[in-house]
Amino acid sequence: MSMLHTVNKSAYERGTLESCVSKAAKGSSVLLIEDGVYSAVKGGTKAGVIEKAMGDVSFYVLGPDIKARGLDEGKLIDGIKVVDYSGFVELTVNNDKVASWL
Amino acid sequence: MKFAIQVNEGPYTHEASVSALNFVKAALEAGHEIFRVFFYHDGVNNGTRYTSPPQDDINIANTWSALAKEHNMDLVVCVAAAQRRGIVDQGEQERNGKDGNNIADGFRISGLGQLIEAGIEADRTVVFGD
Numbered sequence: 588m589s590m591l592h593t594v595n596k597s598a599y600e601r602g603t604l605e606s607c608v609s610k611a612a613k614g615s616s617v618l619l620i621e622d623g624v625y626s627a628v629k630g631g632t633k634a635g636v637i638e639k640a641m642g643d644v645s646f647y648v649l650g651p652d653i654k655a656r657g658l659d660e661g662k663l664i665d666g667i668k669v670v671d672y673s674g675f676v677e678l679t680v681n682n683d684k685v686a687s688w689l
Numbered sequence: 690m691k692f693a694i695q696v697n698e699g700p701y702t703h704e705a706s707v708s709a710l711n712f713v714k715a716a717l718e719a720g721h722e723i724f725r726v727f728f729y730h731d732g733v734n735n736g737t738r739y740t741s742p743p744q745d746d747i748n749i750a751n752t753w754s755a756l757a758k759e760h761n762m763d764l765v766v767c768v769a770a771a772q773r774r775g776i777v778d779q780g781e782q783e784r785n786g787k788d789g790n791n792i793a794d795g796f797r798i799s800g801l802g803q804l805i806e807a808g809i810e811a812d813r814t815v816v817f818g819d
Contacts, residue, residue: 593815595704595705595708595817595818620708621703621704621705621708622703622704651711652704671715672711672712672714672715673715673718673719675712675715676712676715676716676719676721677719679692679813679815680690680721680813684813685813685814685815685816687815687816687817687818689697689816689818689819
């Protein structure tokens with residue numbers, strides 16, 4: 588069974604990304620939305636949370652939320668995929684369950 | 690595929706209401722069905738028709754109402770959360786002796802059973818909140 592996890596707060600503000608990554612089973616997907624996209628910036632002090640889990644979990648960020656914050660898609664941690672809202676919908680369809688970390 | 694959506698955050702707070710709206714629009718465009726949107730906790734504040742945001746800002750409540758009308762979507766406001774926050778329909782107005790009501794078009798007030806049912810009936814449940 589595959590699961591999509593959504594995280595909507597920055598790892599610099601809350602512990603939800605770290606909780607999510609510690610619980611996410613191998614083969615799960617994690618989508619960063621809203622302020623959650625800040626965790627995806629390469630070189631940040633919290634970048635290791637994602638980099639360490641990258642082998643077991645697939646990471647995605649919501650493109651419109653990257654753009655809304657003036658962040659550069661080229662400066663995200665390597666291997667993170669950018670999706671739009673239709674990609675968000677597809678991720679919910681392609682996984683059996685959705686867990687929203689709030 | 691059938692979706693149930695839960696919104697736990699009020700409009701103009703952070704982003705959850707707008708994220709939920711964008712997700713619902715994208716799901717409908719992809720041909721999916723929104724079985725129900727359930728507004729819980731501060732999310733019930735999405736369901737008042739008395740919001741007047743500045744003209745260059747999105748009117749979130751009206752956008753929900755318009756989507757509900759266009760797609761025959763079921764928008765349910767949690768009754769206990771609504772009573773606490775002053776979201777009132779005709780029935781609640783009469784039951785609680787209020788001098789008016791403020792529920793927006795397309796929204797209805799009901800109980801948590803509606804959320805449970807949506808979780809059972811839908812293929813996926815997606816929660817937006819704070």
